């Protein structure tokens with residue numbers, strides 16, 4: 139086994155000096171033991187990220203956890219626990235691991251390069267201590283024939299006096315090196331390549347579209363080296379979002395079976411129709427478009443006391459459960475006498491419970507119901523603090539409908555209107571459409587990553603499954619001595635030596651050269 | 667037959683398989699008890715024992731004649747095969763009932779996963795006699811099937827859109843295949859550790875610790891290859907479903923953790939000071955992580971992989 143030995147005495151001396159220390163540390167770092175420890179450390183370090191919500195995977199979870207545990211926020215931040223996989227400590231582990239990897243692979247590359255060109259090693263003086271040792275009938279004249287047998291089996295052979303030294307399975311080490319190198323390549327390509335891409339999300343109500351420009355995204359993450367000018371000019375409109383529900387299976391009525399977003403793509407001045415489905419992204423220019431979530435957007439209009447329309451929009455409500463009980467917020471800072479905030483639920487199929495409250499009974503639009511609470515007061519929009527459009531801060535507001543206000547919540551079905559209490563105006567539930575959230579993802583690493591993965595898998599197979607072994611055949615007065623030596627994991631070596639012996643015997647038989655060819659398989663061993 | 671009828675027939679087969687596995691477990695346990703109760707054989711008696719046993723059997727071996735000694739193990743093996751066939755039938759029927767591959771929620775993962783674990787064990791007979799692992803394997807099978815039917819059973823429901831892809835067929839099946847090999851490997855590693863600690867009782871009749879270690883490694887390596895493939899197939903699937911091949915979602919994290927643990931195991935086997943019991947522990951930890959991933963992570967961790975089927979996933 140070619141494992142680096144950190145404890146070969148090089149570190150023991152009292153006067154190491156700077157270079158000595160550096161060499162000592164480098165040896166430690168590139169030893170297999172360190173590699174094992176770092177690998178295990180990497181496994182352990184990855185775990186917290188599955189326990190604590192991560193900004194990249196679950197931003198809402200991060201907000202929730204921080205609100206629930208305000209006293210721990212400093213700890214989360216100090217240890218980057220919401221960004222584990224880009225945290226200094228996680229990075230430190232894998233950077234050390236890959237440094238170790240480089241330090242390990244380079245000398246092995248050089249060694250392997252030499253081994254590939256060198257002759258197989260000298261035949262040991264005594265074969266009897268090696269694996270599968272046995273003696274078959276034959277003498278030095280048979281060596282040519284044996285040589286051919288070995289070559290046919292993929293061995294590289296050479297002669298040392300009256301013996302043959304053979305080795306095979308160089309591809310195992312080649313595979314091993316290639317495997318480690320491709321892992322390094324993978325890390326580099328992903329690390330560097332993803333810096334040139336971006337991903338953005340945009341919520342689209344049916345009938346609406348957006349252009350691929352920075353300002354039209356609801357959220358946008360760019361790679362370090364991404365140049366905003368590189369955004370390709372295209373536009374996408376969501377024509378309609380179709381959802382198919384299970385209607386027959388009594389255990390799954392209402393389970394979604396299919397989501398299809400039908401879109402119109404405008405690119406290079408031409409328009410085309412296309413679809414986006416789960417598992418089937420749409421390719422536009424250099425980007426992939428995914429449908430990542432969906433919901434309902436009721437169109438709500440508000441008129442002031444004089445009947446003037448002050449608000450008329452499709453307002454996206456966020457689904458809270460599988461039945462699409464959806465939560466939404468509207469803010470009316472201007473237009474009415476006072477600032478008004480509306481917050482409430484949308485039920486695609488509303489049913490009234492005994493308590494009088496509504497619930498959703500089915501995710502599709504069978505009997506849409508909107509139920510809103512109303513607040514007046516300060517919406518807090520002037521303070522300059524960015525506010526989520528999906529949250530209403532009611533600290534400085536008075537509730538005028540719903541809750542404990544003494545006035546019922548405003549409950550509407552499509553086409554219905556209701557008075558806003560206090561004579562502020564009227565509110566109308568006009569109709570409702572679906573919306574889809576489209577993610578646009580540009581990643582230039584895909585092709586490279588794919589090919590690296592292909593190499594990685596093939597080289598892993600080569601490195602784990604190809605046996606690497608040496609074989610020696612030596613002509614002695616007692617016959618041909620045969621034995622093998624494993625290089626690395628090689629459970630079938632003994633059998634391989636036996637097979638070779640059998641083959642040699644068989645060949646001798648076939649030619650009828652050897653009168654004593656049917657000598658017993660294991661002859662007494664005469665050790666020279 | 668309707669979907670519900672097919673499914674209840676499948677359940678019936680699962681219960682039958684559980685019963686047969688339990689019997690197999692008892693038979694294997696009896697075999698082990700007999701092995702450990704065995705008294706050293708007086709030299710004269712050994713002549714009578716005859717040539718049935720393996721040539722390299724240790725001197726002070728068992729009193730019972732080889733044929734009798736192995737009968738319990740043979741019965742156990744035969745029962746395991748029967749149980750396996752029943753369970754295979756149950757799994758296939760479940761698939762027929764659902765009109766798709768039978769591995770799309772936790773109950774079905776368990777069904778297929780255990781069929782694969784037992785299948786790897788049954789097939790390993792063609793390669794090596796590993797019947798001494800019978801207790802371990804049938805024990806796992808009975809326990810997991812019990813938990814699966816009682817705690818995570820769900821009726822047949824259609825596939826969520828994200829699961830409607832050939833990647834489900836490949837990714838999940840290869841993952842269960844890997845788990846099957848890891849189960850066998852960790853059983854061997856466990857015995858290796860036990861043997862290193864105290865080579866008495868029934869353990870004495872088993873291959874040496876070094877042989878166990880070699881077998882465990884070979885099985886583990888095959889599991890590792892399949893797991894590597896699982897990881898890659900999962901990444902490709904994630905790319906088409908969620909728009910990125912790797913996002914450190916909880917399930918992705920655990921797939922990665924398991925992979926890295928087994929990479930550590932493979933390195934450990936090649937490193938002086940880590941070979942032997944330390945590497946065996948790594949294989950056990952790796953399999954522990956597999957079980958953890960399947961149970962705790964599926965049920966209690968939040969993430970995109972909400973496919974336990976216990977809450978209807980959107």
Ligand code: HEM
Pocket residue numbers: 140141167168169170173177235236238239240242243313314315317318321597598601602626627929932933936
């Ligand atoms: C980045 C993390 C690493 C991973 C995931 C990894 C993975 C693997 C795997 C799967 C194998 C077995 C397959 C094969 O033989 O190619 C292996 C073997 C090997 N690795 Fe690594 N490796 C890593 C880092 C390292 C480092 C840092 C070193 C050097 C210190 C190293 C040295 C070796 C050696 C010498 C072998 C051959 C062992 C044998 O012959 O069985 N590896 N590695």
